[in-house]
Amino acid sequence: MVKNKTMQPFSYLVIYFFMKTPKDPRHQKRQEAVKAIFAESFTHQKHIDPLVQKVLANEGAIDDKIRIIAPEFPIDKINRVDLAILRLGVYELVVNQTQPQKVVIDEAIELAKEFGNDTSPAFINGALGKLVREQKNEPTTV
Numbered sequence: 001m002v003k004n005k006t007m008q009p010f011s012y013l014v015i016y017f018f019m020k021t022p023k024d025p026r027h028q029k030r031q032e033a034v035k036a037i038f039a040e041s042f043t044h045q046k047h048i049d050p051l052v053q054k055v056l057a058n059e060g061a062i063d064d065k066i067r068i069i070a071p072e073f074p075i076d077k078i079n080r081v082d083l084a085i086l087r088l089g090v091y092e093l094v095v096n097q098t099q100p101q102k103v104v105i106d107e108a109i110e111l112a113k114e115f116g117n118d119t120s121p122a123f124i125n126g127a128l129g130k131l132v133r134e135q136k137n138e139p140t141t142v
Contacts (some may be wrong), residue, residue: 027107030088034111037084055091062090069130070123081115082123089128093135101132 029051036052039045048056055062063075066086075083089108092099099107105128112120 027110030107030111031114033088034081034084034115037087038080038115041080041084054095055087058091058095059087062087062094065090065094065131066127069134070127079117079120081117082112082120085111085116085120085124086127089124090131093128093131105129105132 033049033051036045036049037055085108089104092104093101108124108128109121112124
């Protein structure tokens with residue numbers, strides 16, 4: 001059976017459309033992760049999702065990346081909601097790397113629209129976009 005190649009872009013569009021809904025389980029999982037990372041910035045949480053545990057376990061390395069991609073914003077001066085979104089995004093782009101970069105950035109922007117202030121989406125987009133550009137410029141090691 002020969003696949004209709006003209007249907008392929010349409011299929012991706014349909015999948016992408018349904019992924020962008022608030023009821024998408026992946027989006028809901030990211031929402032809960034941002035809430036937990038944000039809460040953890042105030043006080044230690046007893047029950048933490050495995051994704052959040054992984055983000056927090058890599059917090060030092062993640063914060064080092066944030067210092068590089070947003071040098072004009074010291075970590076302790078970044079809005080805690082934005083910082084939670086950035087930490088999750090950097091984790092997904094640098095450590096986890098299971099989702100396409102565009103999806104991670106789009107999701108982070110959506111989270112910034114939901115939880116952040118008016119400038120959050122642009123800040124998140126700029127910082128994560130810079131990270132992706134820098135990753136492309138890094139030499140690969142074998």
